[in-house]
Amino acid sequence: MKKNDAITPREVDMAKWYSEICLKAELMDYSKVKGFIIYRPYGYAIWEQIKNYLDHQFKLTGHENVYMPLLIPQSLLQKEADHISGFAPECAVVTKGGEKDLKEPLYVRPTSETLFCDHFHDILNSYRDLPIKYNQWCSVVRWEKTTRPFLRGSEFLWQEGHTLHRTSAEAREETLRMLNIYNKMGEELLAIPFITGKKTDKEKFAGAEETYTIEALMPDGQALQSGTSHYFGNSFAAHYDIHYLDDDNTLKVPYQTSWGVSTRLIGSIIMEHGDDNGLVLPPYVAPIQVVIIPIRPELNGEINKRAKYLYDKLVEKGVRVKIDNSPSSPGWKYAQYEMKGVPIRIDIGPKDVEKNSVLLVRRFDSSREIYSFDDSLVDKIISEFETINKGMYDKANRYLHSHIVEVHSKEELKDVLTNNKGYAKMMWCGCRECEDKIKEEFNATARCMPFNQEGFDDVCPICGKKASKVVLFARAY
Amino acid sequence: MKKNDAITPREVDMAKWYSEICLKAELMDYSKVKGFIIYRPYGYAIWEQIKNYLDHQFKLTGHENVYMPLLIPQSLLQKEADHISGFAPECAVVTKGGEKDLKEPLYVRPTSETLFCDHFHDILNSYRDLPIKYNQWCSVVRWEKTTRPFLRGSEFLWQEGHTLHRTSAEAREETLRMLNIYNKMGEELLAIPFITGKKTDKEKFAGAEETYTIEALMPDGQALQSGTSHYFGNSFAAHYDIHYLDDDNTLKVPYQTSWGVSTRLIGSIIMEHGDDNGLVLPPYVAPIQVVIIPIRPELNGEINKRAKYLYDKLVEKGVRVKIDNSPSSPGWKYAQYEMKGVPIRIDIGPKDVEKNSVLLVRRFDSSREIYSFDDSLVDKIISEFETINKGMYDKANRYLHSHIVEVHSKEELKDVLTNNKGYAKMMWCGCRECEDKIKEEFNATARCMPFNQEGFDDVCPICGKKASKVVLFARAY
Numbered sequence: 001m002k003k004n005d006a007i008t009p010r011e012v013d014m015a016k017w018y019s020e021i022c023l024k025a026e027l028m029d030y031s032k033v034k035g036f037i038i039y040r041p042y043g044y045a046i047w048e049q050i051k052n053y054l055d056h057q058f059k060l061t062g063h064e065n066v067y068m069p070l071l072i073p074q075s076l077l078q079k080e081a082d083h084i085s086g087f088a089p090e091c092a093v094v095t096k097g098g099e100k101d102l103k104e105p106l107y108v109r110p111t112s113e114t115l116f117c118d119h120f121h122d123i124l125n126s127y128r129d130l131p132i133k134y135n136q137w138c139s140v141v142r143w144e145k146t147t148r149p150f151l152r153g154s155e156f157l158w159q160e161g162h163t164l165h166r167t168s169a170e171a172r173e174e175t176l177r178m179l180n181i182y183n184k185m186g187e188e189l190l191a192i193p194f195i196t197g198k199k200t201d202k203e204k205f206a207g208a209e210e211t212y213t214i215e216a217l218m219p220d221g222q223a224l225q226s227g228t229s230h231y232f233g234n235s236f237a238a239h240y241d242i243h244y245l246d247d248d249n250t251l252k253v254p255y256q257t258s259w260g261v262s263t264r265l266i267g268s269i270i271m272e273h274g275d276d277n278g279l280v281l282p283p284y285v286a287p288i289q290v291v292i293i294p295i296r297p298e299l300n301g302e303i304n305k306r307a308k309y310l311y312d313k314l315v316e317k318g319v320r321v322k323i324d325n326s327p328s329s330p331g332w333k334y335a336q337y338e339m340k341g342v343p344i345r346i347d348i349g350p351k352d353v354e355k356n357s358v359l360l361v362r363r364f365d366s367s368r369e370i371y372s373f374d375d376s377l378v379d380k381i382i383s384e385f386e387t388i389n390k391g392m393y394d395k396a397n398r399y400l401h402s403h404i405v406e407v408h409s410k411e412e413l414k415d416v417l418t419n420n421k422g423y424a425k426m427m428w429c430g431c432r433e434c435e436d437k438i439k440e441e442f443n444a445t446a447r448c449m450p451f452n453q454e455g456f457d458d459v460c461p462i463c464g465k466k467a468s469k470v471v472l473f474a475r476a477y
Numbered sequence: 478m479k480k481n482d483a484i485t486p487r488e489v490d491m492a493k494w495y496s497e498i499c500l501k502a503e504l505m506d507y508s509k510v511k512g513f514i515i516y517r518p519y520g521y522a523i524w525e526q527i528k529n530y531l532d533h534q535f536k537l538t539g540h541e542n543v544y545m546p547l548l549i550p551q552s553l554l555q556k557e558a559d560h561i562s563g564f565a566p567e568c569a570v571v572t573k574g575g576e577k578d579l580k581e582p583l584y585v586r587p588t589s590e591t592l593f594c595d596h597f598h599d600i601l602n603s604y605r606d607l608p609i610k611y612n613q614w615c616s617v618v619r620w621e622k623t624t625r626p627f628l629r630g631s632e633f634l635w636q637e638g639h640t641l642h643r644t645s646a647e648a649r650e651e652t653l654r655m656l657n658i659y660n661k662m663g664e665e666l667l668a669i670p671f672i673t674g675k676k677t678d679k680e681k682f683a684g685a686e687e688t689y690t691i692e693a694l695m696p697d698g699q700a701l702q703s704g705t706s707h708y709f710g711n712s713f714a715a716h717y718d719i720h721y722l723d724d725d726n727t728l729k730v731p732y733q734t735s736w737g738v739s740t741r742l743i744g745s746i747i748m749e750h751g752d753d754n755g756l757v758l759p760p761y762v763a764p765i766q767v768v769i770i771p772i773r774p775e776l777n778g779e780i781n782k783r784a785k786y787l788y789d790k791l792v793e794k795g796v797r798v799k800i801d802n803s804p805s806s807p808g809w810k811y812a813q814y815e816m817k818g819v820p821i822r823i824d825i826g827p828k829d830v831e832k833n834s835v836l837l838v839r840r841f842d843s844s845r846e847i848y849s850f851d852d853s854l855v856d857k858i859i860s861e862f863e864t865i866n867k868g869m870y871d872k873a874n875r876y877l878h879s880h881i882v883e884v885h886s887k888e889e890l891k892d893v894l895t896n897n898k899g900y901a902k903m904m905w906c907g908c909r910e911c912e913d914k915i916k917e918e919f920n921a922t923a924r925c926m927p928f929n930q931e932g933f934d935d936v937c938p939i940c941g942k943k944a945s946k947v948v949l950f951a952r953a954y
Contacts, residue, residue: 029599031546031592032553033583038596041541041611048542065521069513070547070585070616070632071569076509092548093573094585097631098620099566106510108547108571108585115508119515122506134518139547139615143575154574155547 006339009276014220015148021270022149025279025340035147035154039263042340043150045287046266047157051137053189053284054159054261057181063133063161068115070138071106076114080239083113086206090142092154108141113207113258116162117240120254124164127246130254132164133174150267151224151477158262164242164254171255172231178259179212179229186226190265191282191392192216192272193400194226195423195472197448202435208258209233215447215472217400218271221420223447223474226268229259267477272396273364279341280364282392283385290314290321290381291342295330295349302353306373310346310358313378338363343388344381348373360384364392404472409461413473417442423474427467429460437462438473447472483816486753491697492625498747499626502756502817512624512631516740519817520627522764523743524634528614530666530761531636531738534658540610540638545592547615548583553591557716560590563683567619569631585618590684590735593639594717597731601641604723607731609641610651627744628701628954635739641719641731648732649708655736656689656706663703667742668759668869669693669749670877671703672900672949674925679912685735686710692924692949694877695748698897700924700951703745706736744954749873750841756818757841759869760862767791767798767858768819772807772826779830783850787823787835790855815840820865821858825850837861841869881949886938890950894919900951904944906937914939915950924949 007020022028027043039047055065071094078084087110094106109115120132141155150156161178165171179196186192194214204211208230216224234253237243246252273280283289292311297303307323314321324333330347337345347359358377360369362384371377403422407413416424417438428434428446438444453470460467484497499505504520516524532542548571555561564587571583586592597609618632627633638655642648656673663669671691681688685707693701711730714720723729750757760766769788774780784800791798799819801810807824814822824836835854837846839861848854880899884890893901894915905911905923915921930947937944 029596032550032595033546033548036546036548038546038592039544041543044542044544047544064518065525066518067516067521067524067616067634069508069510069515070618071510071513073509089576091574092571092583094569095572096570096582097568098622105573106569115515118509119506139544141547145575157544 007276007278010219010274017274017276018271019149021274021279021339027266027270027279028149033154035144037149037153037155039157042287043266046269046281046285047263049285049287050185050189050261050265051159053185054181055137057185058135058159058161061133061177061181063135063163066134066136067138068109068112068119068136070109072109072112072114074105074107076118077107079114079117080207080236083207083236087111087142090144092141092143109138110140110142111260112136112138112140112160113162113236114240116258117236117242120164120237120242121240124242124244124254127166127244127252129244130164130166131170131174133161134163135159135161148267150263150270153263156262156264158260160260161258163257164237165256166246166252166254168233168255171257175210175212175229175231175257175259178257179214179227182214182227182229182259182261186214186216187393188389189282189284190269190272191389191396192226192268193393193397195400195448195450197450197472199228199448200435200446200471202432203446205230207232207236209235213448216268216272217403217422217474218477219399221403221422221475223423223472223476224264224268224271225447225476226265227259227261230257232256232258273392274341277335278339280392281341281343282389283343284389286341286343287320288322288337288340288342289319289385290344290346291337292321292323292346292348293330293333294323294325295347295352297325299350300353303348303350306353306358307348310348310373310377314381317378317382319382344384346381362388364388406456407461408457413438413461414442417444417473417475423447423472425470425472427455427457427460428469428471429463429465430468431463431465434460434462442473442475444473444475447474447476484753484755487696487751494751494753495748496626498751498756498816504743504747504756505626510631512621514626514630514632516634519764520743523746523758523762524740526762526764527662527666527738527742528636530662531658532614534662535612535636535638538610538654538658540612540640543611543613544615545586545589545596545613547586549586549589549591551582551584553595554584556591556594557684557713560684560713564588564619567621569618569620586615587617587619588737589613589615589617589637590639590713591717593735594713594719597641597714597719598717601719601721601731604643604721604729606721607641607643608647608651610638611640612636612638625744627740627747630740633739633741635737637737638735640734641714642733643723643729643731645710645732648710648734652687652689652706652708652734652736655734656691656704659691659704659706659736659738663691663693664870665866666759666761667746667749668866668873669703669745670870670874672877672881672925672927674927674949676705676925677912677923677948679909680923682707682735684709684713686712690925693745693749694880694899694951695954696876698880698899698952700900700949700953701741701745701748702924702953703742704736704738707734709733709735750869751818754812755816757869758818758820759866760820761866763818763820764797765799765814765817765819766796766862767821767823768814769798769800769823769825770807770810771800771802772824772829774802776827777830780825780827783830783835784825787825787850787854791858794855794859796859821861823858839865841865883933884938885934890915890938891919894921894950894952900924900949902947902949904932904934904937905946905948906940906942907945908940908942911937911939919950919952921950921952924951924953
């Protein structure tokens with residue numbers, strides 16, 4: 001299978017394999033400041049596909065985009081105690097502006113709850129203004145000690161939704177609606193199956209009442225939190241003095257949500273699908289969906305003509321397609337587009353012209369198929385997208401479900417967590433001490449309490465007390 | 478004409494009129510940090526239209542989007558002397574990260590030339606890599622003393638293009654190609670005629686060899702620089718050690734450009750087209766192109782049915798349309814959508830149903846027309862967009878060209894500049910001293926040397942020396 005000597009095999013060193021793909025597929029480069037990466041055109045184009053997909057979904061569900069300032073005054077960040085203690089330690093702080101020392105330090109936004117809250121305080125008046133459903137596309141800064149491209153950066157790109165509702169029920173519904181949009185994106189766009197569920201109190205967002213998550217499982221058995229959706233109740237609203245006049249003429253405090261996904265999703269895609277030849281992209285998120293390679297076009301004038309004809313027809317149908325006419329050898333090109341994870345390669349050579357056919361090679365399973373060069377070709381290529389996306393999703397889903405192991409004792413828990421077996425599904429007492437112990441002994445965390453809470457044991461294997469919750473524990477990125 | 482008592486008339490106080498439109502049309506709000514504004518949904522949606530238009534044009538002309546880090550190390554910013562002296566005084570500086578003092582201060586990007594140069598140094602190898610044509614959508618920070626929403630902010634949204642070319646001729650061509658795209662956007666999207674031309678050395682970008690500009694003329698006779706395109710030659714490339722191996726096997730330094738427009742364009746639109754009833758938006762940039770107002774729908778069930786039918790038909794054709802079914806009075810709604818500058822209002826009331834017609838009211842000239850409610854209605858509405866856009870452009874263009882005044886003496890120059898007469902078109906000697914004098918005495922600057930350099934005088938009216946250039950002087954935002 002392995003054809004590209006240039007990268008370290010995943011089995012040998014997954015971290016190295018990952019970094020090499022990031023660089024060699026030209027997704028990113030490092031900048032002079034630790035943890036701040038350069039999103040190169042190919043990496044950024046993946047993010048643009050994710051943005052387009054989500055922005056469309058957000059607008060369909062009645063959300064509007066806004067843009068809040070980059071800098072947050074210290075006094076504003078401090079209003080919600082949990083929030084400041086959660087975020088302040090990882091902030092970058094501006095202390096000088098226009099060559100003068102500032103009176104008050106300004107924090108580069110690590111997230112924008114406080115800014116949205118302050119704005120909501122100013123603009124919300126009547127129950128008629130509700131719901132307010134905003135989203136923002138921006139970058140945020142968190143001063144991380146250990147950084148890895150896309151997975152954990154001191155700066156990353158993301159979207160953050162912020163909404164206000166009249167009732168708690170409506171806000172809870174919004175929280176789950178957005179989680180479902182993320183989950184659907186996993187299936188439709190990224191070919192990644194997520195485990196969805198609720199975070200434990202220890203793991204929830206600083207200041208949230210409830211946090212829901214989409215968790216992906218990587219090939220090394222580690223979980224990757226890929227997006228979250230928070231129900232805030234009205235604690236932020238109370239701290240930031242947000243209220244409205246209800247139709248019964250009394251002042252009320254609205255209920256709030258926030259939710260976000262980031263360029264970390266690019267990290268999920270790389271690890272979930274990549275192989276020893278490089279990146280493997282699902283078709284709907286791929287910046288280049290089809291690459292056409294004319295083979296020895298100098299031998300037959302028909303070759304380039306057919307390549308161009310097919311290219312035009314695919315463009316007409318909205319397919320993201322490229323012809324590579326460069327002087328490099330076919331072998332070099334194959335390796336190149338494999339590294340870049342282009343889902344479909346189409347070769348047209350002298351023999352193909354003779355036989356009135358083309359060769360189609362799928363990236364994800366290396367399967368090859370000969371298609372007639374006729375009127376049905378374009379539709380056949382397009383129908384491959386669905387087949388490939390489903391094939392990739394199903395493969396990842398089989399892996400995921402074979403790596404959720406019910407554990408009934410501490411020994412079984414240890415086995416799953418220390419031998420890369422994925423999620424340990426455990427009945428948990430609900431107390432923080434047991435979570436802390438698991439973290440300390442096995443370096444693993446409660447990833448989520450899945451929506452399906454069908455129990456299977458009576459006691460928590462850590463403390464022996466009555467178990468009340470089904471929890472998935474795993475090591476995580 | 479004036480129906481909305483809520484805002485200050487433009488003639489009375491243009492600055493106040495402007496700020497009131499910004500707030501009352503809900504384009505923006507102020508944040509707690511001076512010069513940092515909140516882009517509210519309606520303002521941000523205008524920016525999204527501009528983004529969509531330009532992003533499409535950039536991609537059609539072979540540009541790729543990237544994202545560079547937010548923070549620039551001081552040492553990197555310092556490599557180009559003109560550049561650092563131009564930008565450092567207006568930078569925000571991060572000195573703390575993760576609760577520790579940083580060893581080297583990090584500047585929040587005021588623009589990203591230095592980051593692009595550093596990256597180009599790393600990725601450029603061979604002549605085969607050229608041209609490299611990148612663009613970035615982001616926000617930048619410049620610590621401004623006097624700020625006004627959209628026109629001059631400490632933070633603003635923009636795009637910055639950065640390209641590298643093998644030859645000087647190709648880079649110059651790129652510089653003008655992008656200027657032309659901006660100019661075409663003025664005509665097609667913003668209904669704003671720009672004066673295009675070259676900046677004098679005094680006015681050019683810090684570090685550029687040549688700067689080209691699009692300048693709009695506001696109703697108070699002041700110019701508004703609305704976008705620039707720079708030819709860098711290879712000075713940046715030399716300072717940042719960017720080179721490539723050419724096909725003759727020698728190392729060469731490439732030629733560079735950069736170009737950008739910002740949310741300042743929203744300011745141009747407000748001032749260029751707005752009136753005493755509020756914002757007036759050209760149809761192609763308007764977030765809501767058509768608003769349908771059912772009048773007394775309780776009187777005839779057909780009214781809401783027709784409104785919904787028309788709405789659906791317009792949505793089908795991709796028109797951005799809204800029905801306002803709220804309980805507010807028609808008069809209140811009219812004032813509301815006038816304030817928001819919605820280009821076309823359609824009223825459907827009981828009499829319209831009787832006569833099988835609708836009333837169409839254009840925002841920009843208040844003209845009213847009765848149209849049959851038949852199969853041709855949708856196409857007629859859509860064809861209004863072009864008529865309105867052209868009408869708005871032509872009006873602005875007549876104003877512009879009646880406010881370019883040839884001056885032959887210092888007295889004439891003074892008259893134009895101090896009496897809000899627009900551009901003083903003057904023959905200039907080419908020396909910096911005369912520019913400084915005009916700045917000092919009349920608070921005006923050389924806006925540009927227009928492409929048409931047909932001369933009309935022999936001497937510079939300031940110093941009496943031989944004149945060599947046609948220059949447009951004006952006061953400017």
